Amino acid sequence: MDRLALGPARVTDVAAPFAMSLTAVSKHIKVLERAGLVRRARNGREHTLELDAAPLGELTRWASRFERLWNERLDRLEAFFAVRKKEEPR
């Protein structure tokens, strides 16, 4: 995905930096494709891959929901331990 964020690329190009077989990378791409994160355009024997980052929006929204709560949570944690200290001073 990092590679595809730079622009369209072929399977071989995407595979290049990895110390694993083309077959393995091909499988990974198929997974990303099924997940809707990658689009494929067949051009003769070459398959040109294109990133589709839209589905990551859902992930971001999910994660940022927690981020939004983060500081608030820290405060509560502090309060929680403060109470504990008070209640059981030994």
Added chain:
Amino acid sequence: MDRLALGPARVTDVAAPFAMSLTAVSKHIKVLERAGLVRRARNGREHTLELDAAPLGELTRWASRFERLWNERLDRLEAFFAVRKKEEPR
């Protein structure tokens, strides 16, 4: 994590909605703990869990990097296919 976003809870509380053994949930929590997403405070026989969403920031940053590029990417895809059409009209 959804449960913990609501506030601190015990292992049993977190496990309640799930149709799986306490042991299984306990394992899940251990994983989240190792990932730094959950903190544990031992209180007698009860373990109180607290969400620590900070590490999700990294995830959000990673994902939003692609989101940022998303529209730009769509444009490039369009251009890419436009060129193809021109170059091989059949």
Added chain:
DNA sequence: GTATTATTGAACCTAAAGGTTAACTAAATT
């Protein structure tokens, strides 16, 4: 003090992830 409750640990099982090699298809090159 005995029983109950909260939780983990150990041993085990099954399914899925993630890789490999080898054989195949199809397009480009020579």
Added chain:
DNA sequence: AATTTAGTTAACCTTTAGGTTCAATAATAC
């Protein structure tokens, strides 16, 4: 026409994920 290149498919293997049950530990409740 023969070879090389791009990619997938099939069969296989090993590791990890994600559960289970049963036993252990430790604190609370009766």
